[in-house]
Amino acid sequence: MMQIFIVDDHYMVIEGIRSLLHAESGMEYIGHAVDGASCMAFLEENQPNIILMDINLPDTSGIDLCKIVKKQYPSICVLALSTYSQLPVVRNMLANGASGYLLKNASGEEILEAIHIVKAGGEYLCMEMAEALKLPQNTEPLITRREKEVLLLICDGFTNPEIAEKLFVSLPTINTHRKSLLAKLKAKNVAALVKIAIQNGIV
Amino acid sequence: MMQIFIVDDHYMVIEGIRSLLHAESGMEYIGHAVDGASCMAFLEENQPNIILMDINLPDTSGIDLCKIVKKQYPSICVLALSTYSQLPVVRNMLANGASGYLLKNASGEEILEAIHIVKAGGEYLCMEMAEALKLPQNTEPLITRREKEVLLLICDGFTNPEIAEKLFVSLPTINTHRKSLLAKLKAKNVAALVKIAIQNGIV
DNA sequence: AAATCAATCGTCCAAACAGATGATTTTTAG
DNA sequence: CTAAAAATCATCTGTTTGGACGATTGATTT
Known part of the structure; x- marks a missing residue:
């Protein structure tokens, strides 16, 4: 059984x-x-x-x-x-x-x-x-845990300085994450980033 | 029955x-x-x-x-x-x-x-x-035709200057529309704006 | 005809963003 | 254990945003 x-x-x-x-x-x-x-x-x-x-x-x-x-x-x-x-x-x-x-x-x-x-x-x-x-293994476009955290906050409308404060890290760090996100998700700016994130179910 | x-x-x-x-x-x-x-x-x-x-x-x-x-x-x-x-x-x-x-x-x-x-x-x-x-019958916060046009372009990741060029108007005009959108949809910045737009089915 | 609203244009300015580059320290995984 | 990846911090620069003003034109509505 x-x-x-x-x-x-x-x-x-x-x-x-x-x-x-x-x-x-x-x-x-x-x-x-x-x-x-x-x-x-x-x-x-x-x-x-x-x-x-x-x-x-x-x-x-x-x-x-x-x-x-x-x-x-x-x-x-x-x-x-x-x-x-x-x-x-x-x-x-x-x-x-x-x-x-x-x-x-x-x-x-x-x-x-x-x-x-x-x-x-x-x-x-x-x-x-x-x-x-x-189909062609698009394996790469993986975003990391931390990047996802940052991404969620970006989508909620928080600015870099705010996110830095929230996550207890420095502004340059968040900047780096943000740039990685833009590169990985092939977004030109936050607007495109948020759209891609939502439409791909990341948010 | x-x-x-x-x-x-x-x-x-x-x-x-x-x-x-x-x-x-x-x-x-x-x-x-x-x-x-x-x-x-x-x-x-x-x-x-x-x-x-x-x-x-x-x-x-x-x-x-x-x-x-x-x-x-x-x-x-x-x-x-x-x-x-x-x-x-x-x-x-x-x-x-x-x-x-x-x-x-x-x-x-x-x-x-x-x-x-x-x-x-x-x-x-x-x-x-x-x-x-x-909840508050949000009947008013209607965005205008032009604003919607701009909103769509923003969501697609176009910058203000690019949008201005596309719509054959000046940059300050697009800026005004963008600001109206932020105010009407109660968004703090583009990121929040895009999220709200998508989640409300505007895009 | 008057009032309202949409759409347009303008200036000023500070804050935030994005591109380029480089480096250190943890974490994770092989 | 060691190599790779992730997370962290930094500096520099030009562009874009977004806030706060104000203003004109044309269409729609009343």
Whole structure:
């Protein structure tokens, strides 16, 4: 019997998967969580074979949650579930130990198939993502943690001096980060930077 | 017996609602469509009492679809369903005849309640949206045509001098527009301006 | 006809940004 | 442990912003 746990903050999605699993023999729905914290709490008591994990959670991202889960419970397989089809997100999930990636418009059959493959130790990627991952590896445009922090503050309208004060570093430092951001995201100025950041889901 | 039709491109959401309705007496799930076209095709043969309609569809937007449906079948109640909580979207849906707006993280009870209210001729808005709609009827802070033009160019990363050249006006003029925009949208600088513009659907 | 608003242009000036370059110290990862 | 990457700080310079004024023209509305 395969035990399955769901982490998603959408009631309807949970209910949909639950109903799907219910009709399937050999798969047991053992609960769900609506955020990262309650997920970790649940895992202290129960370890499912598979977690179906949404990327967008209220308190954290599925990407981070996946990393933590895999670190503490390496035997649990994480199958990512998301509406977003952004490559960097997929890459991050896989890098953090996810065994597969499903888009939320997946059919029932696809979900079941994915669960089976993942359970057997395999990796399942939905068509779109599998195709996309094959394409030219634009691996570089990674922004660092600190840069992301700065980016968020820039998007919120803080000026360099303000950000420097907030992060307890000097102005030249923030300036350097800002310039790296402009270069990495190929933005000409803050306006373009913010637009790119928002449209790429960084913010 | 209340007949309910679902328009959503996410299998899991459809399945979730279906399972919810199944357990409820007096509500009958009579089918679903994954896009606007198949929705309209279905309606030629069957007219449900209520349509649960997603905003993001592959071929059209729920906003447009709602308008068309209400025009051809005024008696059908449309209950909008979305992950997005942008006010302009909500306003548009309601303006196009939707009887309510639910966020996708709604609980089962909330969904059923909404359906009942809508069926009875009422209007149901989820908490967040109801609150948001109450706030200061920002009808005034309308930006003018010219300002919008400038705003778009700013968002695309053009500098003042560049915009001035593009629009065949002087730099001070663009400066004035930019300052009006900052004031009207209550932005502290371009970064905040771009963020607000994008998040409010202006861009 | 008067009032309002949009769009245009102007000046002055301080603050913030962005480009170029270089260097040191932590952190992370191989 | 060691090499690479990230984070830090610095200086210098020209450009762009954004704040605070004021003002004219034309269109729309009342």
